[in-house]
Each structure stands twice: as C-alpha cells, then as structure tokens.
Amino acid sequence: xxGVIQSxxxxxxxxxxxxxxxxxxxxxxxxxxxxxxxxxxxxxLLIYFxxxxxxxxxxxPEDRFSAKMPNASFSTLKIQPSEPRDSAVYFxxxxxxxxxxxxxxxxxxxxxxx
Amino acid sequence: TQLLEQSPQFLSIxxxxxxxxxxxxxxxxxxxxxxxxEPGEGPVLLVTVVTGGEVKKLKRLTxxxxxxxxxxxxxxxxxxxxxxxxxxxxxALNFNKFYFGSGTKLNVKP
Numbered sequence: 001x002x003g004v005i006q007s008x009x010x011x012x013x014x015x016x017x018x019x020x021x022x023x024x025x026x027x028x029x030x031x032x033x034x035x036x037x038x039x040x041x042x043x044x045l046l047i048y049f050x051x052x053x054x055x056x057x058x059x060x061p062e063d064r065f066s067a068k069m070p071n072a073s074f075s076t077l078k079i080q081p082s083e084p085r086d087s088a089v090y091f092x093x094x095x096x097x098x099x100x101x102x103x104x105x106x107x108x109x110x111x112x113x114x
Numbered sequence: 115t116q117l118l119e120q121s122p123q124f125l126s127i128x129x130x131x132x133x134x135x136x137x138x139x140x141x142x143x144x145x146x147x148x149x150x151x152e153p154g155e156g157p158v159l160l161v162t163v164v165t166g167g168e169v170k171k172l173k174r175l176t177x178x179x180x181x182x183x184x185x186x187x188x189x190x191x192x193x194x195x196x197x198x199x200x201x202x203x204x205x206a207l208n209f210n211k212f213y214f215g216s217g218t219k220l221n222v223k224p
Contacts, residue, residue, distance in 0.1 A: 004156075035214075042116065043157070043202065043214035056211060091156050102147075103204075103212065105156025 004106035006092050012112045018080040021109045023092030024073055031095035033103065034067055034077050038088045049075065082113045117141060118205055118215035126221040127193055135188045135218045137203035144206050146179055146186050151200040151217075160188075193222045 005024040013019050025032050033048040047057040052069045060067070064083070069075040079086055089110050093103040118139045127133055137146070145164045149157035161170050163179035163186065170177045174197075176189040186203055200219050204212040 033212075042216040045211065045213065048211065093156070102159040102162070103157075105158070107154070108156055 004092055004094055004104050006090075006106035006109050008109060009107065010110045010112075012114065013082055015083055015113055016081045017113075018078065019082045019086075019111060019113075021077040021079075021090050021092075021111070023075045023077070023106060025075070025092070025094035026096075026104055027073065028096065029094035029104070030072070030097045032069060032075050033093040033095070034075070035091040035093065036088045037091060037108070043091070046077070079111075082111075084113045087112050116216050117207075117213045118203055120201075120203060120215040120218050122218060123216065124219050124221075126223065129194055129222055129224050130192050131222075133190050133193055133220070135190075135201055135220075136185070137187070137205075137215050138185045139205060140184065141205070141207060142183050144183075144208065146183070146206070147204045147212065148177055148186070148188055149202040149204060149214075151202060157200075157202055190220075193220075195222045195224050198222050 007022045030051050034046040035043050036046055037043045046059045047067045048055055049069045065079055067077045089108045091105050091108045093105045095103050118137055121136045145162055147162045148160045150160055151157040161177045166181045166183045168179045174191045178187050198221050200217045202217045203215040206212050
C-alpha cells in the first residue's frame with residue numbers, strides 16, 4: 001500500500017478563496033483524522049471519522065471549515081473563505097479497524113493564505 | 115492551553131550525550147504514544163504504552179508511562195545525528211481521540 005496520500009502537497013491561495021484539501025486513507029482503515037500543525041499551537045485534531053461518519057468535529061475552528069468523507073477511500077477538508085491565519089500544515093491520518101493503534105500520517109499539505 | 119505539555123521545547127546536544135524528554139498532563143490517558151517527525155513529513159509512531167508504570171525499550175530509546183497514566187518520558191542513550199527530529203507525545207482520552215503535545219525539537223550535532 002502507498003500509505004496515506006494527501007494532495008496537494010503545497011497550496012498558496014489568496015485570502016477569501018475556497019481551498020479544498022484531499023486525503024486517501026490506507027485501504028481497510030476505518031478511522032480517518034484531520035489535523036492542523038502550526039508552530040504556535042502544535043498538532044491540533046480538527047475532526048475524525050469512523051466508517052465514513054463524522055464522530056467528533058469539536059476541533060473544527062469555525063464554520064468556514066467543513067469536512068466530508070463520501071466513501072471509505074476519500075475525504076476532503078474545505079476552507080471557505082480562507083484567511084491568512086489558516087496558514088498551516090494540514091495532515092490526514094488513518095487507523096486500522098479496531099482503533100487505538102498506530103496512526104499512519106500522510107505527508108501533509110502546506111497551506112499558505114496570502 | 116495544551117492538554118499535554120512537553121519539555122524541553124528545544125534541545126541541542128552533542129553526539130554521544132544522553133537526554134530525556136518529558137510529557138505531562140493533569141488528565142489520565144487510556145494509552146500514550148510517542149511519534150517522531152522529520153521536516154516535510156508526517157509523524158511516525160515509535161511506541162505505544164498502555165499500562166501505568168510500563169517501560170518499553172526500542173534500541174537506544176526507553177519509554178516510560180507514569181504510574182497514574184498522566185505523564186511519560188522518553189530517554190535516548192548515546193544520541194546520534196540520525197535521532198534529530200521533532201518528538202511528539204500523544205495521549206488518548208477515549209478509545210481513538212488522540213491529543214498531541216507541543217513537541218520537543220531535538221538537534222544532535224556530530
């Protein structure tokens with residue numbers, strides 16, 4: 001398996017634009033997590049899914065952020081409209097069935113909002 | 115405020131030295147993990163500890179989970195330049211929801 005795949009690796013956008021980040025989890029993993037990493041706040045959990053269903057979105061900063069998982073092999077994190085303070089590295093991670101095990105992280109998407 | 119506080123934030127040492135990184139919280143965790151992250155990459159799991167007082171060894175790395183399952187430490191013996199990276203602890207409050215510490219950035223100079 002190629003691991004967790006995120007796209008794009010880098011995204012530069014202007015303030016106010018819509019941004020969509022994509023994630024393909026490892027096949028057979030039924031938990032998917034979205035994290036955001038900044039120097040100031042470290043790695044923050046935004047939302048996680050179990051079997052494509054959002055379980056906990058309490059970490060989503062505000063209504064401008066939304067996440068979907070239409071099927072077991074694809075998830076998106078959307079920011080609309082984007083703001084400079086959203087600049088960060090966004091990671092997607094998946095965990096195998098049963099949970100409470102190793103989280104496999106993607107390489108992240110570095111987002112810069114200017 | 116971080117649920118898990120790591121110390122020190124930064125550590126720069128010479129090759130061959132020993133070091134300890136700490137991860138502390140007022141919360142009790144069902145399990146705790148340590149990850150290592152290199153620039154431009156996602157974190158990679160080093161170890162998971164589950165039982166209070168548990169000690170695990172991974173070559174030159176020794177991990178300990180506090181008796182009360184609120185804290186943990188990572189000790190590296192005879193550090194090498196290849197150990198350079200960001201070390202993150204992550205605690206699970208419930209089965210699958212992991213909270214990450216702020217990280218310790220380690221630089222091992224040759």
